[in-house]
């Protein structure tokens with residue numbers, strides 16, 4: 001009896017240990033499964049920053065906006081679906097969060113190097129670190145092993161990401177609630193030593209607040225009209241001195257009442273954080289070492305690990321258009337036969353045999369890498385033939401044909417199949433980051 005209780009306790013202890021182990025992130029998580037991960041991410045981040053220096057700031061902010069909403073789980077990257085409205089269009093992100101196209105590029109480079117292994121949430125964490133380092137800031141060992149969520153919530157994004165109108169005590173409690181200290185708040189706010197803000201986020205400060213250097217107020221007013229709705233998206237650097245260098249001049253600005261956002265200046269406004277701001281303004285090393293530690297803590301917020309979540313392969317925004325011009329290994333068997341490759345589900349019976357089945361043997365493992373065009377008629381032309389094939393049940397992949405399978409997307413497929421112009425103009429309505437351009441603005445701060 002005693003020995004069976006002992007065994008039960010031992011088993012429970014073992015299971016608890018397993019849970020804890022699963023829940024822990026590790027800097028070596030992918031060292032054998034994806035040895036080239038760090039170099040792959042860094043080279044893509046570096047070339048994005050070479051093209052546009054601000055991109056480093058934008059990538060850093062994506063990791064913050066991911067982690068603050070239900071943990072670092074890649075939720076920010078999900079597009080809206082029929083079952084949830086995602087975070088990209090939440091007030092703090094809409095017309096503001098950027099860099100999604102770069103994350104797509106990193107993800108596809110990583111998928112090339114090690115398919116199906118690395119989560120999007122981890123990619124955001126590494127890209128944030130690399131951005132800071134490339135712009136002259138500190139480096140740190142990024143903890144990895146996060147998995148991606150299958151869902152997202154616009155409401156959670158609206159509620160969890162602090163707006164720039166917050167006062168010090170509100171900022172402190174938002175950060176404390178996520179396990180981040182007041183010192184972490186000040187250190188992480190030092191991210192505003194790089195990047196830009198839109199007029200709508202600092203308008204109330206430059207017209208109404210008195211703890212702002214008057215010449216800076218004047219300069220900013222010249223490009224940010226008083227009336228809401230006019231010039232809302234005009235940009236100004238968060239750090240007026242060196243917005244593309246990761247240094248400590250953000251804190252030097254605060255001491256001179258030159259913080260751009262209300263929330264920035266709250267950190268040096270006669271309150272409990274004044275001394276931390278002073279310390280960081282006097283010593284870049286103190287700031288940078290605290291910043292690195294705080295980033296690691298932020299990256300630890302509620303990760304999905306073990307068997308929770310998934311390793312998301314890609315982002316919907318890029319799949320369908322690339323299918324117009326790429327070729328993939330064909331994975332389907334003969335007419336009506338199930339897919340045989342890993343990760344592929346049964347392809348419904350073809351109403352019309354696909355022309356290339358002769359080049360894809362039924363047995364999995366044989367001819368796996370033989371190619372077939374995704375668009376059987378004009379695979380090298382960017383036209384709307386892909387949609388015409390779907391209507392004839394000639395989509396090559398199961399996921400292709402899902403778009404015309406009696407569901408809510410049938411009408412869109414029909415419209416695109418009838419009009420190349422509709423299809424191509426809908427492609428163009430994505431901006432450079434792959435987000436839909438929407439004509440209306442929701443202001444955040446006015």
Ligand code: HEM
Nearest residue numbers: 057058061064096162163164188191195196197198201263
């Ligand atoms: C303390 C609370 C914070 C508030 C209220 C805040 C607010 C803002 C606002 C309003 C903007 C300008 C957005 C726009 O105009 O489109 C911004 C930009 C930025 N934020 Fe924060 N932020 C905070 C904390 C953080 C943290 C913790 C990080 C990173 C760890 C961060 C990184 C950035 C970066 C890098 C930019 C510039 C992005 C770009 O140029 O694309 N912020 N933030």
